[in-house]
Amino acid sequence: MTTQTIQLKVNGNTVVTQIDPRTLLVQLIRDHLKLTGTHVGCDTAQCGCCTVHLNGLAVKSCSILALQANGQEVTTIEGLTQGDELHPVQNAFRECHGLQCGYCTPGMVMTTIQLLKHFPKPTDEQIREGLEGNICRCTGYENIVKSVKAAAGI
Amino acid sequence: MYALTYHQPATLPDALKSVEGDAKFLAGGQSLIQAMKLRMTSSSSLVDISKLSELKGISVTDSAVTVGAMTRHAEVALSVQIQQAIPALAKLAHGIGDPMVRNMGTLGGSLAYADPAACYPSALLALAGTVQTNERTISADNFFVNLYETCLKPGELIQSVSFQRPLQAAYIKFKHPASRLAMVGVFVARYKDGVRVGVTGCKTYAFRATQIEQLLGQKFSPDAIEGIELPWSDMLSDIHAGAQYRSALISILAARAVEQCLSS
Amino acid sequence: MTNYGIGQSVSRFEDPRLLRGKGCFVDDVNQLGQAHALMVRSPHSNARIRNINLEQALKAPGVLAIYTGEDVARDGLGTMKVNLPRKRPDGSPMFTRQHQGLSKSFVRYVGDPVALVIAENLLQAKDAAELIDIDYEPLPSVTDTAQAALPGAPAVWEECPDNISHVFEAGNAKATEEAFSKATHIVKRRYVISRVYAHYMQPRGVLAKYDEGDERYTIWADVQYPHRVRNALAENIFKIPEHRIRVIANDVGGGFGTKGWQYPEHRLMPWAARKLGRPVKWTCDRSEAILADEHARDNISEAEIALDAEGRILGLRVKTLANVGAYISSDRNLLSTFVNVHTLSGVYDIAAAHVHVTVLMSNTNSTAPYRGAGRPESIYVMERLLDDAARELNMDRVRIREINLIKPTAMPYLNPFGAKYDCGDFVRGMEIALKSAHYASFEERRKEALGRGKLRGIGIANAIERAASPNQHEFAEIRFNPSGSATVLMGTKAQGQGHETLYKQIVNERLGIDPGQVKFIDGDTDLVAFGMGTNGSRSTVVGGTALWKAADRIIEKGKKIAAHMLEASVDDIQFNKGVFEVVGTDKKVTLKDVAKTAFLAVKLPAGFEGGFYETATFVPAADTWPNGCHVCEVEIDAQTGEVKVVEYLVVDDVGTMINPAGVKGQIHGGVAQGLGQALMEQVVYERESGQLLTGSFMDYAMPRANDLPHIRVENNAVPTLLNPMGAKGAGEAGTVGAIPAIMNAVIDALAPAGVKSIDMPATSEKIWQALRQAKEKTTLSS
Numbered sequence A: 001m002t003t004q005t006i007q008l009k010v011n012g013n014t015v016v017t018q019i020d021p022r023t024l025l026v027q028l029i030r031d032h033l034k035l036t037g038t039h040v041g042c043d044t045a046q047c048g049c050c051t052v053h054l055n056g057l058a059v060k061s062c063s064i065l066a067l068q069a070n071g072q073e074v075t076t077i078e079g080l081t082q083g084d085e086l087h088p089v090q091n092a093f094r095e096c097h098g099l100q101c102g103y104c105t106p107g108m109v110m111t112t113i114q115l116l117k118h119f120p121k122p123t124d125e126q127i128r129e130g131l132e133g134n135i136c137r138c139t140g141y142e143n144i145v146k147s148v149k150a151a152a153g154i
Numbered sequence B: 001m002y003a004l005t006y007h008q009p010a011t012l013p014d015a016l017k018s019v020e021g022d023a024k025f026l027a028g029g030q031s032l033i034q035a036m037k038l039r040m041t042s043s044s045s046l047v048d049i050s051k052l053s054e055l056k057g058i059s060v061t062d063s064a065v066t067v068g069a070m071t072r073h074a075e076v077a078l079s080v081q082i083q084q085a086i087p088a089l090a091k092l093a094h095g096i097g098d099p100m101v102r103n104m105g106t107l108g109g110s111l112a113y114a115d116p117a118a119c120y121p122s123a124l125l126a127l128a129g130t131v132q133t134n135e136r137t138i139s140a141d142n143f144f145v146n147l148y149e150t151c152l153k154p155g156e157l158i159q160s161v162s163f164q165r166p167l168q169a170a171y172i173k174f175k176h177p178a179s180r181l182a183m184v185g186v187f188v189a190r191y192k193d194g195v196r197v198g199v200t201g202c203k204t205y206a207f208r209a210t211q212i213e214q215l216l217g218q219k220f221s222p223d224a225i226e227g228i229e230l231p232w233s234d235m236l237s238d239i240h241a242g243a244q245y246r247s248a249l250i251s252i253l254a255a256r257a258v259e260q261c262l263s264s
Numbered sequence C: 001m002t003n004y005g006i007g008q009s010v011s012r013f014e015d016p017r018l019l020r021g022k023g024c025f026v027d028d029v030n031q032l033g034q035a036h037a038l039m040v041r042s043p044h045s046n047a048r049i050r051n052i053n054l055e056q057a058l059k060a061p062g063v064l065a066i067y068t069g070e071d072v073a074r075d076g077l078g079t080m081k082v083n084l085p086r087k088r089p090d091g092s093p094m095f096t097r098q099h100q101g102l103s104k105s106f107v108r109y110v111g112d113p114v115a116l117v118i119a120e121n122l123l124q125a126k127d128a129a130e131l132i133d134i135d136y137e138p139l140p141s142v143t144d145t146a147q148a149a150l151p152g153a154p155a156v157w158e159e160c161p162d163n164i165s166h167v168f169e170a171g172n173a174k175a176t177e178e179a180f181s182k183a184t185h186i187v188k189r190r191y192v193i194s195r196v197y198a199h200y201m202q203p204r205g206v207l208a209k210y211d212e213g214d215e216r217y218t219i220w221a222d223v224q225y226p227h228r229v230r231n232a233l234a235e236n237i238f239k240i241p242e243h244r245i246r247v248i249a250n251d252v253g254g255g256f257g258t259k260g261w262q263y264p265e266h267r268l269m270p271w272a273a274r275k276l277g278r279p280v281k282w283t284c285d286r287s288e289a290i291l292a293d294e295h296a297r298d299n300i301s302e303a304e305i306a307l308d309a310e311g312r313i314l315g316l317r318v319k320t321l322a323n324v325g326a327y328i329s330s331d332r333n334l335l336s337t338f339v340n341v342h343t344l345s346g347v348y349d350i351a352a353a354h355v356h357v358t359v360l361m362s363n364t365n366s367t368a369p370y371r372g373a374g375r376p377e378s379i380y381v382m383e384r385l386l387d388d389a390a391r392e393l394n395m396d397r398v399r400i401r402e403i404n405l406i407k408p409t410a411m412p413y414l415n416p417f418g419a420k421y422d423c424g425d426f427v428r429g430m431e432i433a434l435k436s437a438h439y440a441s442f443e444e445r446r447k448e449a450l451g452r453g454k455l456r457g458i459g460i461a462n463a464i465e466r467a468a469s470p471n472q473h474e475f476a477e478i479r480f481n482p483s484g485s486a487t488v489l490m491g492t493k494a495q496g497q498g499h500e501t502l503y504k505q506i507v508n509e510r511l512g513i514d515p516g517q518v519k520f521i522d523g524d525t526d527l528v529a530f531g532m533g534t535n536g537s538r539s540t541v542v543g544g545t546a547l548w549k550a551a552d553r554i555i556e557k558g559k560k561i562a563a564h565m566l567e568a569s570v571d572d573i574q575f576n577k578g579v580f581e582v583v584g585t586d587k588k589v590t591l592k593d594v595a596k597t598a599f600l601a602v603k604l605p606a607g608f609e610g611g612f613y614e615t616a617t618f619v620p621a622a623d624t625w626p627n628g629c630h631v632c633e634v635e636i637d638a639q640t641g642e643v644k645v646v647e648y649l650v651v652d653d654v655g656t657m658i659n660p661a662g663v664k665g666q667i668h669g670g671v672a673q674g675l676g677q678a679l680m681e682q683v684v685y686e687r688e689s690g691q692l693l694t695g696s697f698m699d700y701a702m703p704r705a706n707d708l709p710h711i712r713v714e715n716n717a718v719p720t721l722l723n724p725m726g727a728k729g730a731g732e733a734g735t736v737g738a739i740p741a742i743m744n745a746v747i748d749a750l751a752p753a754g755v756k757s758i759d760m761p762a763t764s765e766k767i768w769q770a771l772r773q774a775k776e777k778t779t780l781s782s
Helices: A025-032 A088-095 A103-120 A124-130 A141-152 B010-020 B031-039 B074-080 B080-085 B089-095 B099-104 B106-115 B120-126 B210-217 B243-263 C015-019 C055-059 C069-074 C122-129 C173-181 C226-236 C264-276 C287-294 C331-338 C376-391 C397-406 C426-436 C439-451 C498-510 C539-566 C591-598 C660-679 C732-754 C764-781
Strands: A005-008 A013-019 A050-056 A059-061 A073-075 B006-007 B023-024 B047-048 B058-060 B066-070 B129-134 B137-139 B144-146 B158-162 B168-177 B183-189 B194-200 C036-042 C047-053 C063-068 C113-119 C135-140 C163-172 C185-196 C205-213 C218-223 C243-250 C280-283 C296-307 C313-323 C352-360 C455-463 C474-480 C488-489 C518-522 C573-576 C579-582 C588-590 C615-618 C627-637 C643-655 C713-715
Touching: A013 A025, A013 A103, A013 B144, A025 A050, A025 A088, A050 A103, A059 A103, A059 B099, A088 A103, A088 A141, A088 C015, A088 C226, A103 A124, A103 A141, A103 B099, A103 C015, A141 C660, B023 B031, B058 B080, B074 B089, B074 B099, B074 B106, B074 C122, B080 B089, B089 B120, B089 B168, B106 B158, B120 B158, B120 B183, B120 B194, B144 C135, B168 B243, B194 B210, B210 B243, B210 C539, B243 C185, B243 C764, C036 C122, C036 C264, C036 C287, C047 C113, C047 C588, C055 C063, C055 C135, C063 C069, C063 C122, C063 C264, C113 C122, C113 C264, C163 C173, C163 C331, C173 C296, C173 C313, C173 C352, C173 C518, C185 C376, C185 C660, C205 C264, C218 C226, C218 C264, C218 C488, C226 C243, C226 C264, C264 C280, C296 C331, C296 C376, C313 C331, C313 C376, C331 C352, C331 C439, C376 C397, C376 C455, C376 C732, C397 C426, C397 C455, C397 C713, C426 C439, C426 C627, C426 C643, C426 C713, C439 C455, C439 C627, C455 C732, C474 C539, C488 C498, C488 C539, C498 C518, C498 C539, C539 C573, C539 C579, C539 C588, C539 C591, C539 C615, C579 C591, C643 C732, C660 C713, C660 C732, C732 C764
Parallel strands: A005 A073, B006 B047, B023 B047, C036 C280, C218 C243, C313 C352, C488 C518, C643 C713
Antiparallel strands: A005 A013, A050 A059, A050 A073, B058 B066, B066 B158, B129 B137, B129 B158, B168 B183, B183 B194, C036 C113, C047 C135, C063 C113, C163 C352, C185 C296, C205 C218, C205 C280, C296 C313, C455 C627, C474 C488, C474 C615, C573 C579, C579 C588, C627 C643
């Protein structure tokens, strides 16, 4: 197997490594970089558990070859804050009981950050539409919607 | 997926040169990477065209909107130019998949992949689209030929797509409850010389509902097509929607699209 | 200090870790030198295995080993056992076949595992698996429940040609027969409850290693019952002393009952790890999950009620066909078919009832408890019957319930199946719900919706369920260390229910300890002495009470130490909010001080045993009976048949709520899973071939955020006396009521159009068909 070089920024850190070209971005993140906060929940790119930011835009890291992110910037859930601080969206989820098992949560948070960029004061409908690419099995979405609204200050 | 090499050419000539054998162009990858992950398709070489400037950009004239092949769905949805020139097209793009898919997926990629449930094919047909490749110009009516198959030749690359600006247009999609793609999607576009209706989700590839076009051409009103049931023997069927149901939905959605045109 | 005690909606302590992506799910765990496993599964629903040719596969790059059922048999791995003493209709012993781990001569369902490939990495394992050549001889198969019961249907097992494993009865057949003979009206219906699958967001995984020096297996797996996994492997599979196995379940990404203790992978990975001398890791793709895991529900009930002239129910009779799949490996696979039939009569005062369950096999995955585990099925039958009876008898659906509801003065109430409801006010619950749901003005909303082209309907369901059963112990330990901080070790296992927080709240309530001073541990069989895991809505009640009792013991011992420290008599010491004080004085000492002293031999009285750790193992005296009234409104697009749930209200009685936000979250999630089954989810097989048609999320429809309405939850708590907290189980309550409430609303919406019944899932196409057929009937008859 021939490897190819990839160079990119992950959570502000430059990463240079050799990878099998088939490596998906989520595999680079989880297996190579040991950032296990990004999760794999399905194999049809529907569940959204693998959502990260690529150049500030929410994308599904299971549907992107790592090499497609070559020379670009990736932010994972671990890269949102430093130390003990929580990002305002993470804080809102915490205050509104927006997570239960936590498996879909990193993806939900990453998607919510993007959602609020487009709709700073979203309606319930815009929130529920905006979360269509993130499946949760635990919460019934009730408190997730509440969390998004709290993060938006409404 | 099976083993592959990955190329990211900087120029169009480089990209065209890289494609040989079973190599495929990689745009947003939202369809292609998925299919390759599941080993439903394979390619020993992927040519990432996302860096090619020739494939980007949106331009508008009095008669048409031209969109670069690498334009992401989110870009079409948010484009003020498209929102003003063909609002139904911007709305269609806004409804594709979910926000993450829209940030990566592209117009060219969607058309070339020709998923029978994708939204763009219905727009291409209804808006009398033309596909500009590196070799030729292809009209919408000739573009889709079979399940996941277009008339593109191996190594032929879509560079841009032009849509004719209609007097009125609307796209209504009934989502498949599992895949959230179009179970049935109907794009209605009214022009001075007639109506075009593009339908996706019902057959192995998107098609024009000519019977509905004629009736709407005579009278552009929902009641003109009430009760019409297109023949459904060659329509798709799965556990969520049989062929007859899809046929019924076509008429219902077409009527709703006409209503939307009339009320806007 | 923030109030963390019982009844506070405290923000969860587990959240910052999970929000930061610092959770530890089984795929996050890795061992040096680990190899990767891939399960090879049958593509056929029923087939003889003529030959398995591994020649080419073994030569593939990176392959370390490929094992089959022959290897499993040669190494003498055992199987699970069925203990229930059931009989077939003719009185002969029940028929069951246990899964062998890897199937050897036959495969009996699509997904039946036949080989285990182990390679350096997963891609290599996949490539090698494609080179395995298995010669199958396909056989006729049956996956459909009704079809499996028909004479002449394909036999799943040749030795059991009628596919009947056994039968089960409860209630009083004679008394019920008498009741029916006196009836003025009999309402009889056939109800189908679909087969669904849990689809937790985290697909399963197993990482296993064998330590030659220690002679021990260590298994990381996302299981709800770590001690039961250990026990099953020790007693049934490997037949070794239990202390030679350690099971570790860290964060579990959803379980809902289905992450059970008898999966083949739990035995195959440790077995392979020992054979290879390397750790072995298996993770399940989403598409594999539905093939690999246990499914749920799947039964058909012929149900009837006998009524008098006023609409009082005199008797209830139900005959059920329950499809449990091909393999019945242990009692677990049968639990849902019988454990909760006792609530078939619901919250209604019915003197006589009888249920007969025929447990059938088919060429499908085994079934097992999944959120509700038979409770939703029981309440569904009763609540559908009430609405159908109301329509048939031209009665109001609320009226027929009102006349039959068990009155609060009738508590404790012995129901016709012998279940004893200890407390609950079902009348008040329904009153609150109907008021809060503006039931009285519903017909106005129905009319208004019609103007928009929507058929609006309302559905009610009064749910009740047995929770926190007295059949299983639970274990709690409070362990202080010499510096005075504490660890709480619990035998339950969280999969998202917020156990860490609620247990810390109990500890705070009883011992006054700041949650920041407490470490919570569950899921590790080396650290936690014993446990039955989490299922059946039991953790708060049974685990919480065990913890409460352990706290009592800490206080008891603490008083003795405090008395010595304060030079007072033990009888003069009282404990309150973390402080021991001498009554009537200001002499006091904190729990932390007492804990530290407990480890200082010189500071303790002679002969007094030091240390400060107490355990409690608790089993309740009886079940608790959480209950609630669900009211749901739907709007159906009259042309497309698409259903949208527009209002959802639950008025719930789960007794005392330790963390109300947490309880409500459980109810929201339960409602969503009920909605999913009612409207879109189903495991579907192709009738002739037995091929699974719902293999991934592309075909198995999962509820998204825009499928759910805003869910309102209100309180009708009647605390139980069965435990010191007054709590009833809450984990499954949402699902139990949601399936009947939503289906009743759909049928109510369609009733004016002449549609009599719809089976779940109420898909848009089904509704479109039903409306068309009803219209054709009306056109024909007019």
